[in-house]
Amino acid sequence: MKYKVLLTSIALLILFFNGVQLPEANAQTTEFVYGDPLPDAPKLSARGKYKVGVQTINLVNKGQVDILNTKEGKDPLYDRPITIEVWYPANVNPQEKTVVYNEVMGTANDSLRPLTPFTFKGRAYRNAKPLTDQGNYPLIVVSHGYVGSRYLMTYLTENLASKGYIVAAIDHTDSTFKDANAFQSTLLNRPKDIRFVIDQMVELGSKGSKSKLQNLVDANNIGIIGYSMGGYGVLNVAGAGYSDALAGFFTGMTGGSTAIAVNTAKNEEYKKLTDERIKAVVAFAPWGMERGVWDAEGLTGLKKPTFFIAGSQDDISGYENGIKAIYEGAVNADRYLLTYQNARHNVAPNPPPAEALAPGLHIDEYYRYAEPSWDQRKLNNVNQHFVTAFLGQHLKNEDNSKYLELQENSNEKDWTGFKPRSSTGMELLHARPAN
Incomplete structure (x- = not known):
């Protein structure tokens, strides 16, 4: 028996000196909720200091082109x-329950x-009272894929709100699970x-709006996040004209409609849409490059700092001639490209x-979310x-350069912010603007 104890002690010491963290004695376990940290989660993935409220808001954008009913142009x-x-x-309040x-x-x-x-469960609280004594917060707007919904990335939207952001995720009409259309x-x-x-x-978050969000939105610090479609x-909104x-x-395809022309690079009206309030862009697996959505001229219009995230085997948006080509063509933007090796589209x-x-159940319901080579x-x-x-x-003037300025290949050395042995299978490229 004493030899078993000795061997166990030696094994624990080996684990300790190799940087492996052991669970605390009698540690309490809780149900896993999307976005919770795994044992090897990198440092900045942890939730922030704020509790998070969540509410649904119904909007109407009046006088829009009804493209599904266009006839003869x-x-x-x-x-x-x-x-x-x-x-x-x-x-x-202590008695409130999570969403x-x-x-x-x-x-x-x-x-x-x-x-x-x-x-599915979240860690936010439905219609909780906003925290109003901390000033205002940068705004993040999130756009889902086709098809998808405003709930597709709650692991991220809740997480960012807990770190002091107002986060608005859109249900794009005609593009959600419930109403997918042409x-x-x-x-x-x-x-x-x-x-x-x-x-x-911005209007809801302004002074005197009488909404729950009044005085809470920093209108001059906005980030936009988009996945696939x-x-x-978001790339078009940020300056990459079609x-x-x-x-x-x-x-x-529409029988003569020219309504999309307002978002093309050569259109003078498009150039007037530049929004100086937008300070940062995150593009997950952006779709379109392989289908001719952008050309060299259009991509030079992207000048906002942009963080691209992709799978090296993306079979929807493409990688070498798709997402990576966008990254390489956006020569006027300070940009990053994080690549998950062997991942497909669902990053x-x-x-x-x-x-x-x-x-x-149809396997595509599983593969609408899952990655074949990665734990989601x-x-x-x-x-x-x-x-x-x-x-x-x-958006917050934080110096996070040590987490962003890394050697390209994560297999060569543990990336800063990652636990020992946990940062394999990734590549991070960084290119500064040409002008």
Whole structure:
């Protein structure tokens, strides 16, 4: 028996001297919630000091082009409904309970993938009172993929709010699980929705708005985050004008509508849309480069600091000729490219819900979230870490350079902020603006 004790003690010492952290005796375990840190989570992935409130806000963008009903090049107008979810630092009473989000799998009007309701827990508090004695907070606007929803990245939206941001995630009409419609609506409306929500959030957060968010939004410090088609949208809002090739394709698919022309690089009206309030951009797996959405001229218009995140095997947006080509072509932006080796397209979402594991369910419900070569919870933690570092640098004047200025190959040496042996399988590129 004494030899077993001795061997156990030696083993523990070896683990200790190799930097492995051991669990505390009688440590209490809790249910895992999306965004919670794994044992090897990097430093900045931890939640911040604030409790988080969350509320749903229904907006209407009046007088928009009804592209789904265009006929013979004539664009009717309609009032476009947009729902957003907003997370914010909050005062929370002890008796309040954390939120349960209501979501669906599947796709509207798809008989092979019917809508399937499910719920999942968060660590925010529904309609909690905002924390008003800490000044105002930078604004983050988040745009999901096609199809998706405002709840697709709660691991990140809750996390950022806990660090002192107001975070608004959009349900893009005609592009969610519940209302997916023809693709031309997504092509046209992504950047328009993002701009509209920025303006609405600034208005709601201004003095005298009488909303819960009044006096809480720092209108001069805004970040935008997009995934897939959301990436397509945020890059355009940030200055990467679309190509004439996209405009021509759009006109052909809509029977003559030229409505998307306002977002093309050569359009003088597009150049007037530059928003100086936007200080930082995060683009997860942005879609479009392989389809001719951008050309060299359009990408030179991106001048905002931008953090790209991609999988080296992305089979939706493409990598070498897709996301990496955008990164390389955005020569006037201070930009990073974080690449997860062997990952495909799903580098941004929450982990798959338990319901996605049900027998007989279409495998694409699982692969709408999951990565084949990575633990999604690990990806979430790494995303939290780098997005926190990048946004903190540009929106809060934090010096996070030690977490961003790293050797390119994570296999060569442990990256700063990562626990020993935990930063393998990644690459981080950094290019400064040419001008």
